[in-house]
Amino acid sequence: MKILRTLSLTLAVAIALMMLGGCVDTQARLQHARTEIAATLPAPYFEDLVTEAVDVDGNRLVLSIRSPAGDAARTREATGFDALKQSEQRALYDLCALPEIAQLVDSDAILVRRFVDRNDVLFFEIELPARKCSTPPAEPPVQP
Structure with missing residues (x-):
């Protein structure tokens, strides 16, 4: 009975260490990706938009993109704002092609x-x- 308890405890510790190791590994990869991408910034994104910064927030790699002339409140009220968001959601897959992202x-x-x-x-x-x-992602539906 004592052997079974010892084996169970050893197994539980091994599983906990493997899970913790996965978290640390993701964090290390995120930090590496952040460092590599940050070295290329600021960088043009599209038209007047500029990718200014990259940060790690928990398990999120956050790229901050600024519109130097834009107004968020007015833009959110504009016709087509939802289509713009959907377009950007699809464009997010472009990040997948970056070598810095491949490791994630x-x-x-x-x-x-x-x-x-x-x-x-x-x-x-x-x-x-x-x-x-x-x-x-699937291609967006064609607008008539």
Whole structure:
């Protein structure tokens, strides 16, 4: 009986260490990706948008994209805002092609793009679990 208890305790400790090791590994990978991407910033994103910063927030790799001339409140009220968000959600898969992101695909990391205006007011934020990089999104329906 004592042998079974010892084996059970040893097994429980081994499982806990493996789980903890996975968390540390994801964090190390996130920090490495952050460091590699940060070295390339600031970088143009699209038209007047600029990717300014990258941070790690828990298991999220957050890329901050600024619109130096935009106004978040007015943009959120504009016609087509939801379509813009959907378009950016699909475009988030483009991050999957980056070598810095490839190391995160088998982790619990979440890729995030945070869009802010010149006053740091949030337009919107989109996210994608890195594991989904292996399953690209379906093409959007064709508008008549």
